[in-house]
Every structure is written in C-alpha cells, then in structure tokens.
Amino acid sequence: MSSKGWGDVLFKNVTLLFSLSIFILTAWIGWELFKNSKLPMEKFGFSFLWDQVWDPVQEEYGVLPFIYGTIVSSILALLIAVPLGLGVAIYLYELAPPRIGNIIGFLTELLAAIPSVVYGLIGVFVLVPIMRKAGAPYGVGMLTAGIILSIMILPFIATISREIFKTVPQTLKESAMSLGATRWEVLKLVTLPFSFSGVLGSIFLALGRALGETMAVTMVIGNRPEIKFSLFEPGYTMAAVIANEFTEATSDLYVQTLIQVGLVLFAITIIVNGIARYLIYKVAKEAEVVA
Amino acid sequence: MNTVKFLSLAVALTVSTVAARADMLINGAGATFPYPIYSKWFDEYHKLKPEFKFNYQSIGSGGGIRQISAGTVDFGATDGPMTDSQMESAPGYLYHIPTVLGAVAVIYNLEGVIEQLKISPKTLADIFLGNIKMWNDPKIQKDNPGASLPAQPIVVVHRSDGSGTTYIFVDYLSKVSGDWATKVGRGTSVAWPIGLGGKGNEGVAGLVKQTPNSIGYAELIYAKQTKLTFASILNKAGKFVEPSIESVSAAARAKMPSDFRVSITDSKDPASYPISGFTWLLVYKNQKDAVKGRALVDFLNWMLDEGQKFASDLGYAPLPAEVNAMVKKTVAQIKVK
Numbered sequence: 265m266s267s268k269g270w271g272d273v274l275f276k277n278v279t280l281l282f283s284l285s286i287f288i289l290t291a292w293i294g295w296e297l298f299k300n301s302k303l304p305m306e307k308f309g310f311s312f313l314w315d316q317v318w319d320p321v322q323e324e325y326g327v328l329p330f331i332y333g334t335i336v337s338s339i340l341a342l343l344i345a346v347p348l349g350l351g352v353a354i355y356l357y358e359l360a361p362p363r364i365g366n367i368i369g370f371l372t373e374l375l376a377a378i379p380s381v382v383y384g385l386i387g388v389f390v391l392v393p394i395m396r397k398a399g400a401p402y403g404v405g406m407l408t409a410g411i412i413l414s415i416m417i418l419p420f421i422a423t424i425s426r427e428i429f430k431t432v433p434q435t436l437k438e439s440a441m442s443l444g445a446t447r448w449e450v451l452k453l454v455t456l457p458f459s460f461s462g463v464l465g466s467i468f469l470a471l472g473r474a475l476g477e478t479m480a481v482t483m484v485i486g487n488r489p490e491i492k493f494s495l496f497e498p499g500y501t502m503a504a505v506i507a508n509e510f511t512e513a514t515s516d517l518y519v520q521t522l523i524q525v526g527l528v529l530f531a532i533t534i535i536v537n538g539i540a541r542y543l544i545y546k547v548a549k550e551a552e553v554v555a
Numbered sequence: 556m557n558t559v560k561f562l563s564l565a566v567a568l569t570v571s572t573v574a575a576r577a578d579m580l581i582n583g584a585g586a587t588f589p590y591p592i593y594s595k596w597f598d599e600y601h602k603l604k605p606e607f608k609f610n611y612q613s614i615g616s617g618g619g620i621r622q623i624s625a626g627t628v629d630f631g632a633t634d635g636p637m638t639d640s641q642m643e644s645a646p647g648y649l650y651h652i653p654t655v656l657g658a659v660a661v662i663y664n665l666e667g668v669i670e671q672l673k674i675s676p677k678t679l680a681d682i683f684l685g686n687i688k689m690w691n692d693p694k695i696q697k698d699n700p701g702a703s704l705p706a707q708p709i710v711v712v713h714r715s716d717g718s719g720t721t722y723i724f725v726d727y728l729s730k731v732s733g734d735w736a737t738k739v740g741r742g743t744s745v746a747w748p749i750g751l752g753g754k755g756n757e758g759v760a761g762l763v764k765q766t767p768n769s770i771g772y773a774e775l776i777y778a779k780q781t782k783l784t785f786a787s788i789l790n791k792a793g794k795f796v797e798p799s800i801e802s803v804s805a806a807a808r809a810k811m812p813s814d815f816r817v818s819i820t821d822s823k824d825p826a827s828y829p830i831s832g833f834t835w836l837l838v839y840k841n842q843k844d845a846v847k848g849r850a851l852v853d854f855l856n857w858m859l860d861e862g863q864k865f866a867s868d869l870g871y872a873p874l875p876a877e878v879n880a881m882v883k884k885t886v887a888q889i890k891v892k
Contacts, residue, residue, distance in 0.1 A: 319746035320717075356588060388761050391722065401712060402751055457568035487752025498751055504715075508754060511587075511615030512717025512743040514641065519621075 271412035294530060301518045301524035312524065318489040320509070325521045327528055329489040332528070333406065334500035337481060340410025340495070341417055345466055348414070349421025352517035356422070357429040358451060374474045376419035378455055384483030392484060400496040401403070402486060407495040410484040413477055417470035424466035428459040461544040479504040502529040566844045578605075581847055581854075582858045584612040585619020585632030587772060588719045589834045592655055592869050593632070596862050600854055607850050616719050617743065618807065623837045629847055631837035634719020635726075635743060635817035648840040650885055652855060653833040653878065654862075655871035658803040659724045660778040660785035661830070663770040664763050665690065667705065671797065673698040675789040676821075680708055680732030682737075682770060685749035690768060698789070705768060712762045712771030717743040723832035724772050725821035743788025772830075775803070776870030790799070792825035802828035803872040811881055831872075848891035855886045 304312060304325065315326020354371060356365045374413065391411060396403035402439020432455050440450045456463075477503075502525050513519045583593075590613040597609035614622075616633040623631030624645040636651060661679065663672060674682075678694045681687040687694060691704040714721045722743045729736040739745050751766075753759035756777040763771045763783065775798045778785050787797040796802050806819045806827035821829050838855070842848025859882055863873040874882065 317746070320744040321742040321746065388758075388765070393765060396766075404751060404762065419684075482715065482754050483758060487754070488747075488750070497622070498716075500752075508716040508752075510717075511745050512617040512719075514617040514620055 282539065294527075297523055297530055298526040301520045301527055304524045305520040311400075312521075313528070316489075316491065318505075318520055320513075323515065323517055325407070327502070327525055329491050329507055330500055330502040330525060331532070332473055332491045333485065333489075333526065334501040334503070334532070336495075337406055337409045337413055337499065337501060339469055340407065341413035341474045342467065342471055344411065345421055347468060349418050349466075349470075350425060350463070352418070352422040353425035353429060354451065356428050358447065358455070369423070372419045372422045375415065376423070379428065380416065380477060380480040381483075383412055383416055384480035387480060387484035402496075402498060404484050404486040404498055405496050406485065406492075406499045409481045409499070410495070412480050412484055413474045416477060416480060417473050420470040421463075421466050421475060423460070424469065425463045428462035428466070431457055432458045451455075455502035461547050464540065464544055464547065468537065471536060471540075472533060475529070475536065476503050478507045482508060485508045502526075502532075562617075577722065579607050579846060579850060580610055580611050581607060581630070581850060582612075582628045582633060583619075583630040583836075584614050584622045584628045585837070586634045586719055586834055587613040587630065588618045589655060589871070590656055591776075592609055592684055592866060592871050595865050595869060596854075596858055599862075600857060604853075609852070609854070615717065616722075617717060618718060619837065623839075626772070628649040630851060631846075632832050633837060634832065635722040636818070636835065637792055637837070644887050647853055648882055649837050650840055651835040652886065653835055653874060653882055654858060654878065655866045656803050656807055656819075656833055656872060657723075657832055657871055658775040658798045658806075658828055659720055659727075659772050659774050659797050660775045660783070661788065662760065662783040662785045663769065664765075664767060664784070665705065666767060668699075668702050670861055671697070671784070672702070672704055672786040673789070673795045674786045676727075676731035677787065680728045680735045682714040683711055683713075683728060683748070684732070684734060685711070696795050698795075707768040710766050711747075711750030712753055712766070712769050713747050713750050714756075714758050714772075715754050716758075718755075719743065719832070719834065720756070720772070720774050722831060723734070723743070723818075723820060726818050726832075727830045730818075730821040733741050753771070770792075779870060789821050790825070790827055790829045791821055792827075794800050796826070796828045798828045798830070800867050800870075800872045803831045803876050806831035807833070807872075807875050807878050811878055813881075813885075815882070815885070838889060840888070842892065845892045848889070852886060852889050855889075856883070859886070 308315065308325065312325065312327055314328050316328050317324045317326050318329065356369055359369065387408065391408055392403035397406050398405065436454050436458065437450050440454050445453065481501050482504035485500060485504065487500050487504065488498035489500045492499065506522050506525055510522050513522055576839060593611050597638055601608055616635055619631040619633050620637055620641060622628045626646060629770060637649065642649065661674060665672070675698055678698065681694065688708055689706060690709055691706045722741065724746050725739065726741050729741050739748065750764055753762045756773045759771045759773050760777060760781050760783055763769045773783065785798065787795040790796050805824045806822040806829065808824045809819055809822050811817060815835065819831055819833060822831070838851060842851065859879055866873040
C-alpha cells in the first residue's frame with residue numbers, strides 16, 4: 265500500500281473513533297443514570313412515572329407533574345418561536361435589504377449568546393409584572409416560562425433556517441420565477457418544500473434546548489409540582505427540580521430519585537429526537553417520490 | 556515569540572501556585588448560608604497563618620454531610636443537624652461545632668400597611684398551610700388592631716431549592732403547629748401545601764417585592780440588605796419580637812445538649828426571636844491526619860475567640876458566651892494523633 269493509502273486508512277479510523285465516542289458517551293450517560301437510580305426503581309417501580317406526589321419529607325416521589333411541566337412549557341415555547349423564527353428567517357433571506365438583514369441576523373445570533381440566568385432575571389423583573397397586568401394572578405407560571413423559553417430558542421430556529429434557505433439552488437428559484445411565479449409562490453412552492461427537513465431539524469434542536477433549560481425556567485415558572493390546566497397557574501419542570509433540590513438532598517433515596525428524574529428526562533429527549541429523525545426521514549422519502 | 560513568553564509565564568505561575576498550595580490545603584464543603592462569614596474567616600486566618608489555606612465549597616448542607624461522610628473533605632458544614640441514621644452511617648463520630656447564628660425573617664408586601672406586621676405562631680402556620688386565605692382574616696387583624704388590612708387573598712412564597720433557611724422555618728412551624736407537623740413536617744425541601752416557589756433568597760425576595768399582598772421568608776441578612784419589610788413574631792414568652800442580632804443571640808441562651816445537635820427555634824428566652832438557628836461545622840472526633848487535625852483545632856479555637864468579632868458586621872449573631880465556652884470544651888476533645 266502506498267503512503268497515501270495509509271494516510272486515508274489512518275484518517276478514516278481516527279475519525280471513526282471520534283464518532284464512536286459520541287455513541288459511547290451517550291450510552292455511558294444513560295447507563296450511569298440507570299445504575300444510580302436503583303433505589304427508587306425498587307421502591308416505586310413504574311408508578312414513579314404517573315404518581316403526582318412529591319414529598320421529600322415522607323420520601324414519596326412521583327414525576328408526572330414535572331413531565332407535564334417540561335412538555336407543556338416546551339410546546340408553548342415552540343408555538344411562539346416557530347412562526348416567529350421562520351418569519352425572521354424568511355424575511356432575512358428573501359426580503360430584507362442586505363444591511364438590515366446583516367444587523368438583524370447579528371442581533372438574532374446575539375440572543376443565543378445571552379446566559380440563561382440573564383433571561384431568568386429579565387423574566388422576573390420585566391415579564392412577570394407584565395403578565396400580572398395582563399391578568400395572570402401571580403405573574404409567574406407556565407405561560408411566562410413558555411414565553412421566556414420561546415425567546416431563548418428563537419435564534420436556533422431563525423439562524424439555522426436562514427442558513428438552510430441559502431442552500432436552495434438558485435436555478436430552481438429562477439426557473440420558478442421564469443414561469444411567472446411570484447415571490448410568495450417561489451417561497452411556498454420551492455424554498456419551503458426544498459428546505460423542509462432542515463427546518464424541521466432546527467425546530468427539534470430548539471425543542472431539545474427548551475426541554476433541558478433549567479435556570480431561566482425555574483425563575484419564572486413558580487416551581488409548584490402540580491398539574492393545573494390553566495397556563496396562568498404555576499408549574500415545575502424536571503430540569504428545574506434536579507437543579508433546585510440536588511444540593512440539599514441528604515438521603516440516598518432522595519438523591520437517587522433526583523437522578524432517576526434525570527433518567528426520565530434523558531429518555532424523553534431520546535424519544536423526541538427519535539420522532540424528529542423519523543419525521544425528517546419520512547419527509548425526505550416523500551420528496552424523493554415527488555421528484 | 557510573545558506566545559512563548561506568555562506560555563512560559565503561565566507555566567511559571569501554575570508551578571508557583573501549586574508550590575504554594577502544597578504547604579497545607581484543608582478542604583471543606585457544605586452549607587451556603589454561612590458562606591460569607593466562612594470565607595471571611597478563612598481569608599483572615601490565612602493572613603495570620605500563611606502556611607494553611609482553607610478551601611471551602613458552598614455546595615449545600617446535604618452535599619456537606621455526604622462529602623464529610625465519604626471522607627472526601629477534611630470538614631463539613633451544615634445548617635440542619637445530622638440525623639441519627641446519618642451519624643451512624645458516617646465512618647467515625649462527627650462533632651457538630653456551632654459557629655454563628657442566623658435567623659429567618661418573615662417578609663411581606665402589603666401596600667397601605669405602614670406599621671410593622673405582628674404575627675402569632677398559629678396564624679403563621681395557618682397562612683402557610685392555606686387555612687388563612689385573606690389578609691383581613693380576624694386572626695391577623697386581632698394581632699394588628701390598628702392596621703388597615705386589605706380584603707385580598709394572601710400569596711404565599713417559599714423557597715423552591717432545598718435550603719437550611721427552609722429547614723429552620725419549617726422546623727419552627729412544626730413546633731408551633733400540630734397540623735403542620737403531621738401534614739408537612741421538617742426538611743430542607745418539603746411538600747408545600749400552597750404557594751409559589753422562588754429559587755434562592757433572591758428568588759423569594761424578588762417574588763415578594765413584585766407580588767402585591769404576598770408573604771414569604773428569607774435569611775435575615777438578606778432581608779435587611781435588600782430592605783424588605785419583615786414581621787415581628789410572637790415568641791414563647793408572649794412577646795412580639797423582631798429579628799435582630801441581639802434577639803437571635805438570645806435564642807441560643809437555652810439549655811444546650813452536649814452534642815449541640817439542637818434546634819433553637821421557639822426559644823423560651825423572653826428576648827428571643829423564635830425563628831433562629833445555628834449553623835455547624837462537622838469535624839471528626841478522631842483526626843487521622845495529625846498536621847491537618849492540629850490545624851483544624853487551631854482554627855476552631857481562633858474562630859471561637861477572634862473569629863466571632865467578624866460575625867455581626869456580616870449580619871450573623873455571634874455565639875452567646877455560655878455556648879462559646881461549651882463549644883471550646885468540645886473542641887478540646889478532638890483527638891489528633
């Protein structure tokens with residue numbers, strides 16, 4: 265084998281090793297979470313997933329209110345951030361004059377660089393009073409958390425979608441225009457379908473961020489482990505309860521229960537990402553058939 | 556060239572730090588509540604005896620108990636005494652060394668009420684249990700005859716993170732209300748019957764400041780620094796007392812068990828503020844490392860003499876003389892090989 269061949273083999277194997285490390289890391293995290301939550305598994309079994317009591321004094325734990333809070337606040341965030349983020353991306357890519365586009369693009373990226381504790385403080389001191397004036401009895405609560413989260417995940421959707429729009433071949437767009445399509449029709453018939461799976465990917469990346477966000481959420485959600493259907497009522501999330509209670513958890517069962525909450529959050533994240541993969545795969549396949 | 560210079564400087568700095576630390580590093584971890592005074596002490600002590608450096612991680616009382624029990628630190632720190640089963644599972648006997656006292660202030664936000672609110676223990680428990688729902692409830696009005704209390708629902712705010720502050724507060728409520736003791740109980744985190752959770756003192760204070768008609772609790776130092784309005788509480792002797800360094804110190808003038816694992820909430824002393832508590836250092840009775848053990852004992856003795864003077868400036872109450880004398884006897888019993 266020539267020396268060049270050796271280099272290729274070496275490069276291939278080294279990068280393979282790097283890629284495997286991602287797999288190993290994920291599996292390792294899952295295993296450690298599983299291994300360190302034996303006590304609550306023995307004591308509560310699967311009822312841990314649907315119990316609604318969280319009482320560290322009596323050592324009775326159920327994770328359902330936290331699952332509910334995590335999912336509802338994340339979905340609220342998506343409901344706000346997806347239309348907003350896509351709107352920003354479309355404007356920046358399709359309509360904005362270059363100078364304005366650059367400024368807004370820069371500011372959008374800046375939003376992603378603000379630490380979450382700062383978002384939390386803005387939430388507490390700005391958003392909460394506004395929410396109270398708007399009719400929320402406490403100001404803090406599920407909707408407030410959803411709004412803060414939506415601002416935090418907005419840059420993910422906006423910047424990634426914009427980059428994806430840029431990959432749409434110019435020739436495709438020009439052919440559509442030459443057939444007399446308006447800007448809106450080009451967007452609807454060419455740009456959006458072409459970049460659909462990529463945009464979906466950006467949304468799920470944002471969802472992943474929303475599911476795991478801790479600091480900003482715990483500062484504005486009210487931290488009450490109860491399932492209430494009004495969005496003005498306080499709630500609680502899995503990441504928040506781990507961050508809040510881990511430092512002062514003294515008994516083994518308590519510590520391991522919090523680790524198990526982490527395991528549940530990990531599992532939910534995997535399921536959500538699995539669904540995302542499946543959707544992208546399905547859409548890509550349909551696109552092939554159409555083509 | 557510049558990079559090389561910078562790198563060699565960085566290496567030199569790292570080496571010198573390591574060399575300085577190699578003298579004697581004493582590691583501790585635990586409670587966040589006394590962190591300001593502890594870091595002051597360790598800093599002052601380091602100036603006095605540069606050969607010893609104390610490294611304290613304020614990871615929370617729970618973490619402090621876990622780490623000292625696992626032997627990964629030389630001393631622990633906690634705001635709530637260890638339970639008997641925790642004491643048994645530690646590899647050796649741990650002394651609870653009281654260092655300073657703190658208190659929990661009941662803070663509130665009531666527009667139009669100028670005078671300081673007076674609250675009796677049962678009423679406080681009933682508010683946090685959700686039994687008293689309105690500010691103009693006759694039970695509150697009875698203690699505050701002159702105040703024009705609003706006909707508004709009470710918004711209760713509590714800590715969402717586990718904390719020694721919560722422990723002292725619910726320990727007090729458990730003592731004064733049988734209902735609280737059976738329904739909720741004691742702990743650094745509890746299942747709150749009602750209310751909103753704020754993260755940290757700043758979270759609770761922020762919510763109380765912003766929410767009209769709210770009530771919550773925070774460390775006294777924090778409440779004073781941020782100028783929150785706080786209530787005076789009816790103590791066991793039948794006096795309404797507001798929290799201050801003097802009234803908190805008075806709470807420790809109670810009969811002290813020899814191991815200091817005692818809650819001083821609801822003290823009998825007439826001058827005492829009833830929601831007060833100790834914070835402790837956790838030190839093994841039998842010190843395995845002779846040099847570190849001796850250094851720890853020396854530090855504890857300094858803390859009980861010189862160190863106490865720093866307490867009130869930082870908003871903590873120093874140990875009363877009689878308790879201080881008892882603690883010194885305990886420190887003398889620490890065995891160093």
